[in-house]
Amino acid sequence: QVQLVESGGGLVQAGGSLRLSCAASGRTFSSYYMGWFRQAPGKEREFVAVISRSGDSSFYADSVKGRFTISRDNAQNTVYLQMNSLKPEGTAVYYCAAGASVLSTSVRRFGSWGQGTQVTVSS
Numbered sequence: 001q002v003q004l005v006e007s008g009g010g011l012v013q014a015g016g017s018l019r020l021s022c023a024a025s026g027r028t029f030s031s032y033y034m035g036w037f038r039q040a041p042g043k044e045r046e047f048v049a050v051i052s053r054s055g056d057s058s059f060y061a062d063s064v065k066g067r068f069t070i071s072r073d074n075a076q077n078t079v080y081l082q083m084n085s086l087k088p089e090g091t092a093v094y095y096c097a098a099g100a101s102v103l104s105t106s107v108r109r110f111g112s113w114g115q116g117t118q119v120t121v122s123s
Helices: none
Strands: 002-007 010-013 018-026 033-039 046-051 058-060 068-073 078-083 092-099 117-122
Touching: 002 092, 018 033, 018 092, 018 117, 033 068, 033 078, 046 068, 046 078, 058 068
Parallel strands: 010 117
Antiparallel strands: 002 018, 018 078, 033 046, 033 092, 046 058, 068 078, 092 117
């Protein structure tokens, strides 16, 4: 298991930017593919972005493609989510997650989760 701690959330106006960070500790960070998910009140947790173990591949939900960028620094055991052109519908708790098997965008494939960080986008 790997322990994950997110940071960087907050309140931002529509059109603004935020950068989320997720610090990992425990087993070897580079052995995990890493993802970001979000959950709005009353809704299911949904996929946002995922990055491969080496960082050379990434995939995004259609709703954030072109605006969000996922990256990782294996030397610092950290994964990031740069969020630009934020929209009010992006208001949610954002979770970092680690997966150990085949790279996936499914919640069920991620075995370790952080506690989440709140992002609120005002209109």
